[in-house]
Amino acid sequence: MEDIALIKCIKYDVDLLEKKLREGFDLLGGDEFLKKLIPKDSKVLLKPNMLSVENKESPVVTHYAVFEAVIRIIKEYSNNISFGDSPGFGDSRKAAEKSGLMEVADKYGVSFEDFKESVHVRLDNSILCKSWNISKAAYEADVVISLPKLKTHAMAYYTGAIKNQFGCVPGTQKATWHTRMPNANNFCKMLLDLNTAVGTNFAILDGIIAMEGNGPKSGQSYKLNTLIMGRSLTAVDSTAVRIIGYDNPLDTPVLKEAYESKWGVVLPRDINILGEDIETMKVRDFKLCRKGGNFYFISPGVTNFLRGMIAPSPALIKEKCIGCGRCGEVCPEKPAAIEMVPNGNILNPKWNMHECIRCFCCQELCPVGAIETKYSNLGKLLKLDKR
Ligand code: SF4
Ligand code: SF4
Numbered sequence: 001m002e003d004i005a006l007i008k009c010i011k012y013d014v015d016l017l018e019k020k021l022r023e024g025f026d027l028l029g030g031d032e033f034l035k036k037l038i039p040k041d042s043k044v045l046l047k048p049n050m051l052s053v054e055n056k057e058s059p060v061v062t063h064y065a066v067f068e069a070v071i072r073i074i075k076e077y078s079n080n081i082s083f084g085d086s087p088g089f090g091d092s093r094k095a096a097e098k099s100g101l102m103e104v105a106d107k108y109g110v111s112f113e114d115f116k117e118s119v120h121v122r123l124d125n126s127i128l129c130k131s132w133n134i135s136k137a138a139y140e141a142d143v144v145i146s147l148p149k150l151k152t153h154a155m156a157y158y159t160g161a162i163k164n165q166f167g168c169v170p171g172t173q174k175a176t177w178h179t180r181m182p183n184a185n186n187f188c189k190m191l192l193d194l195n196t197a198v199g200t201n202f203a204i205l206d207g208i209i210a211m212e213g214n215g216p217k218s219g220q221s222y223k224l225n226t227l228i229m230g231r232s233l234t235a236v237d238s239t240a241v242r243i244i245g246y247d248n249p250l251d252t253p254v255l256k257e258a259y260e261s262k263w264g265v266v267l268p269r270d271i272n273i274l275g276e277d278i279e280t281m282k283v284r285d286f287k288l289c290r291k292g293g294n295f296y297f298i299s300p301g302v303t304n305f306l307r308g309m310i311a312p313s314p315a316l317i318k319e320k321c322i323g324c325g326r327c328g329e330v331c332p333e334k335p336a337a338i339e340m341v342p343n344g345n346i347l348n349p350k351w352n353m354h355e356c357i358r359c360f361c362c363q364e365l366c367p368v369g370a371i372e373t374k375y376s377n378l379g380k381l382l383k384l385d386k387r
Contacts, residue, residue, distance in 0.1 A: 002265045003028055004230030004239055006275045009208055017069035017227075021204065024229045025073065027274040037202055037231070038077040038143050045113070045141035046070065046083040047200075049149040049164050050095040051217060052365065053087070059211045059221040062147045064100030066206045066227075070147060071108045084113030084137055085167040088174065089330055089365045092116075113137035118170045123197050127261045128189040132197045138168040144200045146233065150207035150224065150240055152215030152289035154312075154360035154373045155184055157252045159216050160240050161203035161233040162191050168198045175332035175361070182357035188257040195233060196263075203236045204229045210244070212287040218369025222286055234264030235271045242268065242278060244286040251292025289373065312373040313353055314363045320370035323347045327362035327371060338362060 005024035009017060025034055038044060048062035056064060067083070074081055083105055087095045092114045096102040105112060115135040123130050138144055148164035156163050169177060181187040207226035213219035226243060230236045238249040249255045249266055259266040290312070314327075323346030328338040337355040340347035349362070349371075363371040 001270055001272050002230065002232040002235040003272045003274055004228060004232065004235045006239060006273050006278060006281060007227040007229070008225050008276050008281065009227050010225045012063050012065040012208060014065045014068045014072075017065055018072050020227060021069050021073055021229070024227065024275065028229065034073075034077055038074060041078050041080055042142035043140070044074055044078050044081045044143045044145065045138055046074075046081065046110070046145050046147055047085060047138065047165060047167065048083060048101060048147040049159075050085040050087050050092060050099060050101070050167070052367075053090045053095045053098050055098060056100040058099065059149070059151070059209050059219070060217050061095070061099045062101070062149050062206050063208065064104050066204070066208070067101050067147065068104045068108075070145070070204060071104065071110055074145070075108060078143075079109070081108075082111040082113050082137060082141070084115045084135070086115035086135065086170050086174070087167070088361070089326065115168065115170050118173070121197050123193055126193045126196065127257075127263065128186060129193045132194070133170065133173055134194070134197055135168045135170055138198045143202070144198055146200050146203040148203065148205050149211070150205055150226065150244070151211035152213060152219055152287070154215070154289055154314075154363050155358065156188065156191075156254055157288070157290045157292070158237070158241050158244070158246070158254075160205055160237040161200075162195055162237055162254050162258070164203075165195050165198055165200055166191060168194065175330070178332040178357065178359040178361060179334070182359070184253045185257060187359075188254040189261065191254060192258055192261060192263045200233060202229070202231055203233050205236055205240055207240060207243070210286075212244075213289065214363070214369060214372050215289055217364055218366065218371075219289070220287070222283075224283065224286075226281060232264050232271075234258045234266050238266050238268070238271060239273060239278065243281050244283065245288055246292045248292065311358055312375045313356065313358060314351060314360060314371050315374035316349060317370045317372055318343070318348065320368050321346070321348050322368055322370070324367060327366055330361045330365045332359060332361060333357060
């Protein structure tokens with residue numbers, strides 16, 4: 001049985017957040033718990049979600065007020081705190097500055113790590129991936145705290161505590177993992193191994209303003225008023241997906257793989273939710289990105305042909321496209337599964353679906369949300385698009 005703290009918080013006010021997070025830590029065991037989690041003056045790394053260069057109030061990134069409240073508490077246990085991430089696109093320093101995280105870090109003497117330097121790590125007890133290049137700063141930290149944003153995700157359905165740590169893979173090496181793990185099942189196993197390699201110790205999920213719909217970058221804000229904290233990343237994520245509408249956490253690929261690999265607790269019966277009653281926190285109108293469970297159709301046993309017929313694919317919202325070409329640049333396939341074709345004065349992407357591995361990096365990193373996930377007619381017939 002794993003304890004997590006489920007906290008209701010209705011706004012990004014740093015004093016209120018500090019109070020709420022302290023309540024959460026108290027539920028988990030208070031000062032004794034924190035002393036065990038953060039041995040005196042240990043090297044602590046905070047890993048917020050800085051997917052791309054975003055404004056302060058953007059629902060794409062972890063809110064700076066949550067970050068500040070966390071630092072205020074952690075500071076009482078260690079003076080050796082750093083933070084960092086490696087965004088999917090763009091410069092990590094700029095991402096930290098624009099989102100307000102850098103200003104907060106400077107105020108409290110928290111150092112910045114750009115995650116450009118990596119170390120080679122071998123993981124003998126892996127589920128799937130034994131050899132890793134990961135951020136040196138993350139690997140060498142004594143305590144790693146994931147500070148994810150609760151969002152929908154086109155490939156993984158949901159991104160939270162586990163998926164957030166994909167940023168510990170430096171820069172363009174992330175694309176290599178997409179190419180090496182073209183199906184969602186293996187990609188999710190890789191994420192679990194990554195968390196083992198990094199040694200993520202704790203997660204505080206920012207779901208006060210979450211993202212629904214076309215996440216993780218181009219969806220809409222959803223006021224969920226939720227914070228979830230715990231040592232078990234699977235327990236935190238399992239609780240989060242139940243709140244947004246997946247009644248069975250095994251309907252999301254990362255948690256299904258975690259359950260089958262016995263990587264952390266996933267089932268509600270194994271999670272002790274402290275604080276709020278989950279039933280009062282659940283919402284029914286949250287727009288999910290993918291209907292639960294249909295990842296079975298993209299399992300390795302399914303032929304590419306059938307997968308092509310059923311699985312959703314990236315599709316252009318023509319009127320939004322500004323012809324920047326970023327989608328083609330971030331496509332991990334070599335050559336890219338996207339070709340830019342003229343459309344009046346600009347270029348629009350055209351997909352080669354025979355080559356596309358449906359990693360949705362193009363959808364994730366389009367700067368203007370001009371790419372959505374679309375189901376084929378067969379997929380619609382099978383009601384895979386219903387949510
Ligand atoms: S779809 Fe998005 S990323 Fe691709 S060219 Fe258009 S605006 Fe740029
Ligand atoms: S076209 Fe988009 S979804 Fe397909 S492989 Fe490239 S980035 Fe991934």
